[in-house]
Amino acid sequence: MLSEGHLKDIIRLELSTDIYVTPNTWVPSLYHDLLDEAEIQSYLEARGSGYRNGRWIGLAKSPKGRSALYKPILALVNRILVKFGGHEEAGVTRKAFDTRKVRMGNGSHGKALPDISIRATGPSFERPPKLSTAGIGLQDIASGFNVILDKDSDQQLDQVVQFGIYCRQILIQQPNRNFVRFLIITQSSVRLVHYDRSGTYVTPFHNIHEDPVTFIRLILGLSSTNESILGFDTAFEWTLDPESGRKVAGTIATLDEAGGLIRYKLNMDAPPLVRAGIRGRGTTCWTAFHPETGDRVLIKDAWRNESKGSEIEYLKVAKGVEGVVQMISFEDYRAETKDYRPSTCDHPGSYNRIKSRVVMEHYGPSIWNFESRIQLIGAIKDAIQAHKKLYNRLVLHRDISMQNFLLGSSVEPGRRGVIIDLDMAVKIDRPASEIPADPRTGTRQYQSFAVLESSTGVQPPPPQDHLDDIESFFYVTCHIVVLFDRPGVPKEDIPKFLTKWGLAKEADAGVWKFLFVNKPLETSLISKYWGKPIVELVQSFKKFIADIHREKDQYSADARTSAKLVKRLKKNLWNKAAEHYAEVDGFFQTCLDALELEEINGPASETPDSSAPSSPESSPTSPLPECSDLTGGLKRAPSFSEETMDDSDLPRKRPRKS
Secondary structure (H helix, E strand, O other): OOOHHHHHHHHHHHHOOOOEEOOOOOHHHOOOOOOOHHHHHHHHHOHHHOEEOOEEOOOOOOOOOOHHHHHHHHHHHHHHHHHHOOOOOOOOEEEEEEOOOOEOOOOOOOEOOOOEEEEEEOOOOOOOOOOOOOOOOHHHEEEEEEEOOHHHOOOHHHHHHHHHHHHHHHHHHOOOEOOEEEEEEOOOEEEEEEEEOOEEEEOOOEEOOOOHHHHHHHHHHOOOOOHHHHOEOOOEEEEEOOOOOOEEEEEEEEEOOOOOEEEEEEOOOOOOEEOOOOOOOOOEEEEEEOOOOOOEEEEEEEEEEOOOOOHHHHHHHOOOOOOEOOEEEEEEEEEEHHHHOOOOOOOOOOOOEEEEEEEEEOOOOEHHHOOOHHHHHHHHHHHHHHHHHHHHOOEEOOOOOHHHEEEOOOOOOOOOEEEOOOOOOEEOOOOHHHOEOOOOOOOHHHOOHHHHHOOOOOOOOOEOOHHHHHHHHHHHHHHHHHHEEEOOEEOOOEEHHHHHOOOOOHHHHHHHHHHHHHOOOOHHHOOHHHHHHHHHHHHHHHHHHHHHHHHHHHHHHHOOOHHHHHHHHHHHOHHHHHHHHHHHHHHHHHHHHHHHHHHHHOOOOOOOOOOOOOOOOEEOOOOOOOOOOOOOOOOOOOOOHHHHOOOOOOOOOOOOOO
16 A cells, blocks of 8 residues: 555646636535525524624634644534435435544555545445444545644645545545545635546635635535535445445446436446546446346446547447457436536646446456466457557557456457557547657556657657557566466565556656666566466567667657658558567467467476566565456456656666767
8 A cells, every 4th residue: 555645746746736726706606506595694693503793603713723623613514414414315414523533444544534524324325344443434425624724724735635635535435426525624714625537626715704604505515415416426326235334236327329218237246447546537447237138238437538539439440349349338428527617717737528438348357367377368469459450440549558458258369358448549540740659648557668758858759659559568468477476466576667667757667668678587577377488478579669669769869850750650660560460469379379288288398486586676565556356356456557656766767869
């Protein structure tokens, strides 16, 4: 697990330090439909409200410290909830709790919850696991409030980052949530902090004594018994076990092939796969069953930038391509982040994102659930060939990663591996200038060296091409072979370079990949289980990638303009795409032939020994990051991406060619 400090660094990078602050008029405009102002005024005039002579009397003007504010603010919030927070049906409740001392199970992230948390019961909430402390957790809070002093109210970035830690986990534990909101409360004012897939924003501090009506509305809005107001996607319906309080059944509504409403039954034995993070696509994948046929399907929710084309266009092109995910139905514009922020918001980092839902055919589990060497190598071989077929239809995937790679549902050649997620795909029948290598596209852990290097701006970046995706397949292959001692058993000591591949800074991640590709392979990193055929596969694939690096580097060094670079790449590399795919396919076929021969005759020669001395690039840190698997199996996906950033001990960057 990551330390709290490490996680804060990740969130700072993800959300940016340039935080949008709304106009003063935004927060008073919220939640007017919840309660009539006359009702609020009547309450404020009542003796039990705690509001007298223009002040909340329990809040001292000059408290001795934050500790003097917790109890009166908690009491104030609960009085408001008791008065106005009525429930719509049985089993739906809201109550504020002091959660300052609640810690994560292993303490690695420090505080688990905000100072005050709104514990919720109802359809989209469930009790936390037994191991959670205090009987309240991220699974059953509607929102949370942090308490600070007026004098600390200028620490805007720290406030956003701290709530970002909670939000990041809430989006995983409450995966049908579209946005999350928190409050910062001082002795005199309140600030709203909002998070969605476009990022974050904050409101100016608003005086709670001068405008108690807005303050009450904020409390009620962030504690609402209407789950859509809290930011939930209400296409989900949940059934809770009355004794355990845990979800035992659920359905998800969407459109069928004919455009009619259909409600799929969620597979409760397979937790959804949730892409960790706040800002971005927020990809969440669910396994479900057709309500009539019982056929398994995969349902994916994702948020795209409104300037990007919809995935449906590429899924249509992929129809009938063996080894590429097949679409059943698609629903667009389920939500837009612009609806959660002021209409005047023109902050450069606040791109509107559109939520879509696609229903696809179901395949096998994620590739990290491989059960044998032959199964794994066959799956990767077929996925590369599927990529070739898609490329032949003029579509480049651009996000080959562990997360977007499933085992096929058949052992027949061509159907053993499946690539999914065409969110980042692009048509290649457009001008090369419109397909630039961009380190913001794809998954950092598996991005090619050329894509990472494109951020330097020293030389004209080459357009992203099929070789970048083939290189991503190489990193996926190496990641699995180096990470696992055998099926289902990852190494306890994760080789350092694997975590370094996921560094947030493009140039740093690129250096580590360059070193891995161009230095001799340390076979001691590969456990004895894998055997000589797979070591030779990695060696051959590695040499192929190194040769491509050198060739691209030479063309980039010689080209003075982007046009000249494109001309050379097209002539010498792009026109040879079929040869490249065939060469790589040959590596995998040779490996499979050798593995099948070993099945009959046993290993041909000595293989690397997992008991050999470990590489100096071994690190006992960085266990597998939290990520639910679609089908059980390993519950933690071996993806390090930006969750394992570490800027220490970076090697010097290699000199660029002149």
